[in-house]
Amino acid sequence: MSAYDFVIIGAGIIGAAVANELSQKRPGAKILLLDKASQAASQQTGRNSGVIHAGVYYPPGSYKATFCRQGLEETLSLCKQYQLPYEQCGKLLVATEDNELPAMEALFARCEQNALSPQMLTANRIRQMEPNIRAQGGFLVRQTGITDYKAVTNCLLQLAKARASVDIKFNHKVVQLVEQSDSVNVVASSPAGEKVYQGGFVINCAGIFSDTLIRSQGLACDFRMLPFRGEYYRLTEKYNQVASHL
Ligand SMILES: Cc1cc2nc3c(=O)[nH]c(=O)nc-3n(C[C@H](O)[C@H](O)[C@H](O)COP(=O)(O)OP(=O)(O)OC[C@H]3O[C@@H](n4cnc5c(N)ncnc54)[C@H](O)[C@@H]3O)c2cc1C
Structure with missing residues (x-):
């Protein structure tokens, strides 16, 4: 043994x-x-x-928010140091209807509390940045990225x-x-x-x-995994440029 x-x-x-x-x-x-x-x-x-999350949704001051920021920085630094694929493409959060604007503004405030310096965008600005997205308003979180x-x-x-x-x-x-x-x-x-x-x-x-x-093993366990089945599809290559942000 x-x-x-x-x-x-x-x-x-x-x-x-x-x-x-x-x-x-x-x-x-x-x-x-x-x-x-x-x-x-x-x-x-x-x-x-493949998203390197920046911690948009987590309650400010929580472990999740803190670890997410730390994880973002450490993941990017590892990718840079060892030439691993990554892109800090940013994440766009939009309200497609007027009645979604208050919730979007609340998320914006949460991002500020999480020290993410989000950038508020007008509907016109969003159309310029992402011609395929129609939105009443939105904001950009630059820190979010993708990796392998x-x-x-x-x-x-x-x-x-x-x-x-x-x-x-x-x-x-x-x-x-x-x-x-x-x-x-x-x-x-x-x-x-x-x-x-x-x-x-x-x-x-x-x-x-x-x-x-x-x-x-008959050991006590104080948590339980609750699996949910999800179906995910990869779009064909012609849609690769449909949007340039997450
Ligand atoms: C659809 C989906 C999308 C996600 N998107 C993101 C994202 O964009 N960004 C992000 O940060 N997170 C994302 N997550 C979450 C993230 O992928 C997981 O939190 C993370 O991969 C968990 O890693 P892990 O090592 O705990 O688990 P796993 O990657 O599942 O590894 C567990 C390993 O244990 C092995 N194993 C299990 N049982 C045994 C056994 N009895 N003996 C030996 N080996 C065993 C398995 O073979 C496996 O290799 C996503 C999750 C899902 C499901």
């Missing part, structure tokens, strides 16, 4: 970010990252909308591997956790059969399966 200081379950952006953080804070540690898929970022992280989160995740994993002893094993589905007095045995099913890895600490980054994994 192989022994590790840390076993991370899940190679999405959270698992990769945890591995990267640990590689800096504990460079001497032995880290194992397990994922049931055949590559990193194959679930939510690699299938999301699969590339970001792979970059974080490479950085972690370069700094510390990090083993990454794909096609390893964690099926059982057995707690010992000073460690946890992590049982994973792989194409080569069942394997057991010992971890000083186990960090659960299994995304929407993180609560299932906890409950399946």
Whole structure:
């Protein structure tokens, strides 16, 4: 049985970010990252909308608002430093009807409270900027951007591997956790059969399966994932220029 200081379950952006953080804070540690898929970022992280959010909607002063701003800055800085694809295209929030203007103004005020320096726009200005959008009014949040989160995740994993002893094993589905007095045995099913890895600490980054994994071990879990199915479509290339802002 192989022994590790840390076993991370899940190679999405959270698992990769945890591995990267640990590689800096504990460079001497032995880290194992397990994922049931055949590559990193194959679930939510690699299938999301690629937006680097600026924190438009979050209550001012909340952790979400604070972390979102910090995440924006750190994501942009990582993209710049390692030549990852990104674009700070900005986000346009519009009221298409007059009765939406008060809600739009409330969002504008929230953006100001979140130190985003939004820019109020007239209907004419919006038409100039985005000829395909008809709006009564709107505003621009310049900070919002887009990136390729699969590339970001792979970059974080490479950085972690370069700094510390990090083993990454794909096609390893964690099926059982057995707690010992000073460690946890992590049982994973792989194409080569069942394997057991010992971890000083186990960090659960299994995304929407993180609560299932906890409950399946009979452990108490104070949160529950509520999945909603969504259908997303990619427009054909001829619509690529239909709008230039988010
Ligand atoms: C449709 C959609 C659009 C989104 N758009 C955005 C956006 O534009 N911007 C943004 O910032 N956020 C967006 N999000 C949210 C964002 O994608 C997620 O918050 C983020 O990807 C979560 O990362 P994660 O690492 O926790 O989960 P995941 O990326 O889902 O990774 C979890 C990993 O755990 C692995 N795993 C699960 N169970 C096991 C097991 N038993 N054993 C081993 N491995 C296991 C999975 O294979 C997976 O690789 C969006 C989400 C969705 C669904």
